[in-house]
Amino acid sequence: MFKVWDRLLLFIYSLAIVVAAAFAVAVALGAFSMEWLTEVVRQTTGDYRPLQVGVIVAAAVLILISLRFLVLSVGRLNTTAPTINQRTEHGDIQISIETVENLALKAASRSKGVKDLRARVRIAEAGLHITIRAFVDGEGSIPTLSEDMQRTVSQQIEETTGIPVSDVTVYIANVTQAPTTFKSRVE
Structure with missing residues (x-):
């Protein structure tokens, strides 16, 4: 059961990282105008609550998934052969x-x-x-x-x-x- 859950988490985590990396590359290549990026940042940090809540929830989920993978990677070091x-x-x-x-x-x-x-x-x-x-x-x-x-x-x-x-x-x-x-x- 845990292996299926961990695989699903790994899939979601990997997908989020791919989307974030693709967005970063697109920004670096100038695919978005500075005005649009400024507006997105202003809405995220300003008074536009739904976007702020969405960003906070997404970041919290990614942090929790990262902590889960960190615990799994450290926990597997101590396992011994059956x-x-x-x-x-x-x-x-x-x-x-x-x-x-x-x-x-x-x-x-x-x-x-x-x-x-x-x-x-x-x-x-x-x-x-x-x-x-x-x-x-x-x-x-x-x-x-x-x-x-x-x-x-x-x-x-x-x-x-x-x-x-x-x-x-x-x-x-x-x-x-x-x-x-x-x-x-x-x-």
Whole structure:
């Protein structure tokens, strides 16, 4: 929900900055007469209340949006990578999700005939849900290759981290084409 709200704020903020910048460029290029600009400034600072209120409200909204983006930018500096926390008799162990993904990729790459592997790990009550996306060379049986990859990844993660693996989903994205090589013939 907040991401959608922040994106909307960023869109409004960017639009306001573009309009202000375009106006500044137009003024610098002399697109407006000095009399018109003087009249606008006089109405903004004078007794013409609707224009004054509009300028104040627009400026206040831009200040609030700027403060929101400032808080977001500072707040994101302190974030840490998501981790899996385990408690042992000797203390706490934290393993990053990225570490588990790399272990899954390493285990999946042991399967013959796979290329361009990607892994995604989600944490659930029952254990880790691991999704492996791969391209295969199409030389062997895809179900056999997938089952081997599931078994290998699950065993490797459980043995290395001690975290139970709930399931391993293998998504075969495509079959890679072997590059064809042509030999030139000289006569």
